[in-house]
Amino acid sequence: SERTKVKLLLESGVVGAEVAAMGWVRTKRGNKNVAFVALNDGSTIHNIQVVFDMTRFTEEQLKGVTTGACIAVRGLLVESPGSGQRVEIQANYLEVLGEADATTYPLQKKGHSMEFLREIAHLRPRTNTFGAVLRIRHAMAYAIHKYFNDKGFFYIHAPIITGSDAEGAGAMFRVTTLDLENLPRTEDGKIDWNEDFFGKEAKLTVSGQLEAELGALALSEVYTFGPTFRAENSNTPRHLAEFWMIEPEMAFYDIQDNMDLAEDFLKYLIRYALENCADDLEFLNKMYDNELIDRLKFVIENPFERLTYTEAIKILEAANQKWEFPVFWGADLQSEHERYLVEKHFKKPVILTNYPKEIKAFYMKQNDDGKTVRAMDVLFPKIGEIIGGSQREEVYDKLLSRIHELHIPEKDVWWYLETRKFGSAPHSGFGLGFERLLLFVTGMTNIRDVIPFPRTPKNCDF
Numbered sequence: 001s002e003r004t005k006v007k008l009l010l011e012s013g014v015v016g017a018e019v020a021a022m023g024w025v026r027t028k029r030g031n032k033n034v035a036f037v038a039l040n041d042g043s044t045i046h047n048i049q050v051v052f053d054m055t056r057f058t059e060e061q062l063k064g065v066t067t068g069a070c071i072a073v074r075g076l077l078v079e080s081p082g083s084g085q086r087v088e089i090q091a092n093y094l095e096v097l098g099e100a101d102a103t104t105y106p107l108q109k110k111g112h113s114m115e116f117l118r119e120i121a122h123l124r125p126r127t128n129t130f131g132a133v134l135r136i137r138h139a140m141a142y143a144i145h146k147y148f149n150d151k152g153f154f155y156i157h158a159p160i161i162t163g164s165d166a167e168g169a170g171a172m173f174r175v176t177t178l179d180l181e182n183l184p185r186t187e188d189g190k191i192d193w194n195e196d197f198f199g200k201e202a203k204l205t206v207s208g209q210l211e212a213e214l215g216a217l218a219l220s221e222v223y224t225f226g227p228t229f230r231a232e233n234s235n236t237p238r239h240l241a242e243f244w245m246i247e248p249e250m251a252f253y254d255i256q257d258n259m260d261l262a263e264d265f266l267k268y269l270i271r272y273a274l275e276n277c278a279d280d281l282e283f284l285n286k287m288y289d290n291e292l293i294d295r296l297k298f299v300i301e302n303p304f305e306r307l308t309y310t311e312a313i314k315i316l317e318a319a320n321q322k323w324e325f326p327v328f329w330g331a332d333l334q335s336e337h338e339r340y341l342v343e344k345h346f347k348k349p350v351i352l353t354n355y356p357k358e359i360k361a362f363y364m365k366q367n368d369d370g371k372t373v374r375a376m377d378v379l380f381p382k383i384g385e386i387i388g389g390s391q392r393e394e395v396y397d398k399l400l401s402r403i404h405e406l407h408i409p410e411k412d413v414w415w416y417l418e419t420r421k422f423g424s425a426p427h428s429g430f431g432l433g434f435e436r437l438l439l440f441v442t443g444m445t446n447i448r449d450v451i452p453f454p455r456t457p458k459n460c461d462f
């Protein structure tokens with residue numbers, strides 16, 4: 001069609017040109033002589049004003065132009081005297097493409113609560129807030145690919161259906177074609193997965209890391225970027241059952257190189273958002289969180305604090321705080337501890353390293369102290385853990401003995417072990433939770449509001 005996107009019209013439309021636009025009506029006001037319609041097509045947070053001179057249109061023609069309706073207009077692009085925009089459209093043609101009954105359209109002019117908008121996830125992209133979030137989400141996805149492509153990393157597509165359990169956290173969704181009413185059983189009464197589609201128990205992946213490692217041990221520097229699934233029943237503002245994860249994996253990187261990459265990567269993405277999503281960030285800054293843009297700038301301008309888990313525990317023990325979860329060496333850090341370090345103590349992002357091996361996954365490189373592993377978590381203000389990663393154990397015997405200690409069946413990881421048998425190499429990687437990044441960049445406070453269709457316990461409607 002000959003339509004021009006609203007963003008282009010507002011930014012570079014030629015005054016005096018005949019233009020066409022299509023979009024959804026945000027508001028209509030006016031009197032019997034003139035009607036002003038704010039039109040939005042999602043290309044930008046800004047609406048274009050369309051002016052209807054009522055000597056050229058009838059009341060009847062404009063009846064279908066109500067909040068939520070979809071319309072097509074043509075007219076003259078003129079300088080705008082008062083709409084706050086450079087230009088507006090002086091309409092000479094109107095077609096209502098899709099009406100929206102004003103009495104039942106759920107999105108009204110007044111603001112709506114985030115909770116209400118979650119119940120109408122099919123319509124919430126039409127709000128300013130979700131338009132902004134979705135455009136920023138797109139920009140971040142694009143920037144992630146650009147960052148790695150420019151560095152010579154290769155994008156590896158890890159499988160979504162998998163037979164392996166990368167994190168060993170035991171919170172996986174099962175994929176099955178079995179008839180649940182008549183489950184096939186083995187002689188000892190267990191479900192006979194041999195009878196299922198894959199001839200074994202299949203699950204939705206919790207992480208593409210193990211596959212990324214296979215890629216790194218052939219292509220040197222790779223990354224995955226895909227959906228991952230966790231059946232943990234954690235109903236928090238920072239957990240989803242289906243979330244997207246970016247997992248770079250690099251041969252010949254040690255834990256220091258890994259930290260450097262993680263810090264550079266996060267700063268690149270935030271800078272990219274500031275430079276390319278300015279309108280949307282300004283809107284969010286004004287609407288919800290007037291420190292958002294300052295916080296983003298602060299993070300890109302200051303080095304992250306780096307310390308060990310053991311040092312962090314000492315700080316937390318010395319803190320004059322009533323913890324909900326107790327602090328002691330060996331404890332898994334909770335979000336209250338992580339946020340204390342970042343928001344109260346250091347007042348900037350923190351990278352913690354060398355965690356106790358008991359609270360981390362089997363594949364992490366063991367330190368010589370016999371107690372800690374070369375893990376690294378990046379902690380962010382307002383978020384807590386945004387990245388989890390490590391240097392990987394590349395020594396066959398050490399990896400095997402850890403697998404035995406944790407009673408991981410060798411037959412499940414033989415292929416992973418073989419990479420340590422044939423041409424093993426030191427390597428490292430990490431996982432960035434895409435929605436956690438978006439929480440930070442948009443300033444939204446609930447992870448359900450930075451993904452189009454959130455999947456959480458008891459919520460999978462559409």
Ligand code: 4AD
Nearest residue numbers: 207209239240243247386387388389430431433436
């Ligand atoms: O720390 P995690 O579990 O690490 C891994 O999965 C590794 N395999 C990553 C790697 O080394 N390649 O998860 C990584 C990140 C977390 O820091 C967090 O940002 C995010 O994924 N994450 C979640 N985001 C939303 N909802 C959940 N339930 C999440 N669980 C983890």
Ligand code: MG
Nearest residue numbers: 377385387388
């Ligand atoms: Mg983690």
